[in-house]
Amino acid sequence: MYQVAYRLTGNSDDAADLVQEALLRVRKGLETYQPGSLEGWLARIVTNVFLDEVRRRRRRPVSALPDDPDRVLPATAAADEASTELSADVQAALSSLPEEFRIAVVLCDVADLAYEDIAAATGAPVGTVRSRIHRGRRMLRAALQQGAVRG
Amino acid sequence: MNDRDRLPEDLLSGYLDRELSSEQRVAVEQELASSPVWVAVLVEITEVRSQVRALPVPEAPLGFWDVVLSGRDPVRTVRRRLGGPLGWVAGSAAAAVVAVAFLVPSPRHAAPSVATFVDSHASRSSLSQDPITQLAPIGLRR
Numbered sequence: 618m619y620q621v622a623y624r625l626t627g628n629s630d631d632a633a634d635l636v637q638e639a640l641l642r643v644r645k646g647l648e649t650y651q652p653g654s655l656e657g658w659l660a661r662i663v664t665n666v667f668l669d670e671v672r673r674r675r676r677r678p679v680s681a682l683p684d685d686p687d688r689v690l691p692a693t694a695a696a697d698e699a700s701t702e703l704s705a706d707v708q709a710a711l712s713s714l715p716e717e718f719r720i721a722v723v724l725c726d727v728a729d730l731a732y733e734d735i736a737a738a739t740g741a742p743v744g745t746v747r748s749r750i751h752r753g754r755r756m757l758r759a760a761l762q763q764g765a766v767r768g
Numbered sequence: 769m770n771d772r773d774r775l776p777e778d779l780l781s782g783y784l785d786r787e788l789s790s791e792q793r794v795a796v797e798q799e800l801a802s803s804p805v806w807v808a809v810l811v812e813i814t815e816v817r818s819q820v821r822a823l824p825v826p827e828a829p830l831g832f833w834d835v836v837l838s839g840r841d842p843v844r845t846v847r848r849r850l851g852g853p854l855g856w857v858a859g860s861a862a863a864a865v866v867a868v869a870f871l872v873p874s875p876r877h878a879a880p881s882v883a884t885f886v887d888s889h890a891s892r893s894s895l896s897q898d899p900i901t902q903l904a905p906i907g908l909r910r
Contacts, residue, residue: 623826633829637836707819725785726820732787747787751778754813757820 618663624723625667627712638666657734664720664738671716710760717741718753725750775799780810784817 618639623632639662650658711719717739724735732750736743775795782788783796800806 619828619832620825624823629826629829632826633832636828636832640836703819704823707823711820722820726817727823732782732785747782748776748778750785751781751813754781754816755809758812758816761816761819 618659621660621663621723621728622667624708624711624727625663625719626670627708631670635663635666635670638670639663642666654734654737656728656730657737660724660728660730660734660738664724667720668716706761706764707757710757710764713760714753714756718749718756721746721749722753722757777806777809780806781813784810784814 619632619636622635622639623629626632626635639659642662642665643659646662711722714722720739721735724730724738725732730738732743732746735741735746735750739746741749779788779792779796783793788796800810
């Protein structure tokens with residue numbers, strides 16, 4: 618859950634807040650939970666908390682500092698400068714995506730959810746989920762290429 | 769193939785994620801066999817997908833799970849309380865209070881009793897005839 622939250626928000630403070638809020642909602646929602654995809658249910662809660670926060674910030678903008686990429690890398694990989702830079706670039710590109718595309722890509726490629734679970738989590742039809750994932754990936758590619766050209 | 773018959777490109781992501789029906793899969797493979805553009809897009813999204821999937825697993829801050837799972841909520845509340853613009857104001861005010869407490873001398877040092885000072889000096893140095901001792905009567909008069 619923390620990993621998904623981190624990839625959605627792009628920094629550890631906001632990820633921690635997101636996880637805490639999501640867990641509070643999980644506790645409140647346990648009574649109404651109906652047996653099904655637990656991962657999909659959790660993903661829906663995390664997604665809703667994330668979107669609530671995005672809407673709140675649109676009303677009252679605040680700036681969040683991105684994390685030092687070294688901090689989120691395992692010790693063995695931290696020594697690998699190229700890998701660190703690439704991770705930071707990919708996270709930056711991910712953070713630049715509009716929320717609906719970012720959510721679709723993160724739930725697919727970070728949380729490893731099936732399209733059907735992503736559809737349940739986001740309330741969008743499976744076809745829309747597929748479209749968002751695909752467009753999100755193409756946008757990521759373009760953002761990474763732009764970064765490489767600028768860098 | 770005209771525009772109406774053209775397969776939607778997002779089927780490529782479905783193909784990559786193994787989320788297509790067998791019919792859709794066959795259709796995509798046929799398109800890939802005849803379209804270098806589709807092959808290029810498939811290569812691109814395969815690469816991006818691998819990059820996202822290869823991102824390192826971030827570690828939660830030290831002690832985070834202990835706090836969260838204990839049901840307490842200090843991480844968020846403390847940060848929210850002090851993290852926003854009001855937090856900066858509150859922090860600055862607190863710093864100012866501390867600075868004033870340390871830098872401004874205490875009032876009891878700022879107002880010495882001249883009479884007491886002169887009197888005690890006179891009692892200790894009445895035999896020395898030093899100039900300060902000569903002031904003793906003035907101090908006592910006040």
